Amino acid sequence: MEKTVRKAQRRQHSSWSFYQLRQFIQYKADLAGIPVMLVDPKNTSRTCIQCGYVAKENRSLRDNFCCRACGYVDLADKLAAENIRRDAVN
Ligand SMILES: [Zn+2]
Structure with missing residues (x-):
């Protein structure tokens, strides 16, 4: 079912599912004794x-990453996951 939401409410509306997902992950992780770390996804x-x-130009194609400075090439989603892991560890 598609819902229409005012522009001012879009951020709050779309954020709710992420908040709920985070609650589910935290609950399951707590049961398993796994720590959960929050990482800012900006530019990952x-x-x-x-x-x-x-x-932004490092992602000229949606699925591929190609560094304009050093030429490093990888799958964009894999690279983002590695950046998130690195930020969580540091
Ligand atoms: Zn590079």
């Missing part, structure tokens, strides 16, 4: 894991 798919260069 635009940041080169090799040299740290951040640019």
Whole structure:
């Protein structure tokens, strides 16, 4: 079912499902004794894991990452996951 939401309410409306997902993950992780760390997702798919260069142009194609500074190439989703892991560990 599609819902119409006013522009001012869009952020709050779309954020709710992520909040609920986070609650589910936290609940399951607590049961299993696994720590959950929150990581800011900003630029995780635009940041080169090799040299740290951040640019929108690193993602000229949706699924592929190609660093404009050092030429590192990877799958965009895999690279984002590695950046999230790195940020969680650091
Ligand atoms: Zn690079």
